[in-house]
Amino acid sequence: SKQQPAIIENNNYNINKSEQHNSDNNYIAFLESQGIELMMRCLRERVHSGHGALRILTFCLGNQNKKNLNIETAQLCNGNNKNNxxxxxxxxxxxxxxLLFPLLMGRSTSIPKPASCSDAGKKLLNNKKKGSKLSKLAKRQKKAKKEWMEQITQNTIxxxxxLLQYINSGDNGDDSKMSSCLEIKNRLLAKFLESxxxxxxxxxxxxLRYDTQSRIAEKxxxxxxxAEYAENHSEELEVELMAFHEKLKGGGDLFHRVGSLLAFVSGGSKRCxxxxxxxxxxxGSGIGVVKAAVSELINILEDGLxxxxxxxxxxxL
Structure with a gap:
């Protein structure tokens, strides 16, 4: 298949994630072998591999606990791992x-370019006739391009x-760690004051986008x-949990994370x-939506740091 090189590359990154998951020794070896620096270099090159490299970085920095692995579902663990x-x-x-902030802003000069053999990397086919429907291939390519960008934004978040959790961990560390975390905190806050x-x-x-998306998914x-079948054959609580699960998948989990970041920025800088x-x-909104995001996340977390x-x-707030 013409897409085979891109598929093989994606599979290799998935294998890398799996190997880190299955063994703490592999995870430590990845760090000691400058695996993070290598992934960052892939990102800087702005090639197809940068997309997979960003996924590896997301997994690596968030590998706080072996329960806390899948970024596509709610991450409810309270990891406190020195390796993380x-x-x-x-x-x-x-x-x-x-590297992160240009990706967050969606700068075209920083976004990894998908391989030309992948749907996301192919030039979008335009129909010549105005008002005519897109072909199945054109729709697939358009969807792939959108997913490519969405996944980059999500992993960046x-x-x-x-990193916010790491900064907060300084409250429970020694003086040197507190100093290091405070320095990173100030640097991070400064980024949100820039430009x-x-x-x-x-x-x-x-x-606001993820709040809307999550509400639509729940509805x-x-x-x-x-839902109709579940209401007739299940307990009310079970139906509510199923709805909440769909809400998380539809954007609720990202809503929680972005809300937490805004709470950090807002609480750390009066100007922000x-x-x-x-x-x-x-x-047409207010600080209540930020509080709601953080409160929802708190309610589904176990006690911990x-x-x-x-x-x-x-x-x-």
């Missing part, structure tokens, strides 16, 4: 912020969230045949706080 924190330190020291708060604006945009479930409030007001850190962020 080491991965975060390596990522930041190697210039991770310079998760990495930022994991007339454009990164803060981006978080607000994403928060679609309740009017589906699956005032700007975020104004942007939410202009979009992650939950206590989020409770502190919520209290500041």
């Amino acid at each position: 924190y080491a991965a975060c330190e390596i990522f930041v020291d190697a210039g991770g912020f310079k 998760y990495i930022l969230y994991y 007339d708060f454009e990164k803060s604006d981006r978080l607000v945009e994403l928060l 679609k479930f309740y009017i589906s045949d699956e 706080h005032a700007h975020i409030l104004e942007q939410l007001r202009l979009k 992650q939950k206590s850190h989020l409770e502190k962020l919520l209290a500041v």
Whole structure:
């Protein structure tokens, strides 16, 4: 198949993730062998492999607990793993912020380019006749391009969230770790002040988008045949859990992560706080949507460091 090289490359990245998952020794060896730096280099090259490299970085920085593996579902664990924190330190020291924020902003000069043999990398076929429907191939290519960009944005959000957890871990460390985390915290906050708060604006945009998407997903479930069957054959609580699961898959989990990031930025900078409030007001919303995102995440987390850190962020708001 013409897509075989891209498929093989994606499979190789999945194998890498699987090997890290199945053995702590493999995970440590990956860090010690400069695996993070290699993935960052792939990203800088802006080639197809950068997409898979970003997935590896997401897994590596978020591999706090063996239960906490799948970024496509709710990540409800409270990992406190030294290897995870080491991965975060390596990522930041190697210039991770310079890679992340252009991806968050969707800068075309930073986005990895999909291989020309993949659907996402092919030139979109345009129909000559105006008003005519897109062919199946054109629809598939359009969908692939959209998914390519969405996955980059999603992985970037998760990495930022994991870095936030690392920063918060400094509260329970020694003086040197507290100093290191404080320095990274200040650097991260400074990023959201740059360029007339454009990164803060981006978080607000994403928060409202994922909030809408999650509500739509939940509504679609309740009017589906699956929900009707469940209501007739299951307990009410089970139906609610199924609806919540669909909400998380539809954007709710990302809504929680972006809300937590906004709470961190808003609580860490008075200027950012005032700007975020104004942007939410202009979009017909308010700080309540940020509080709702953080509160929902707190309610589904087990007791632990992650939950206590989020409770502190919520209290500041």
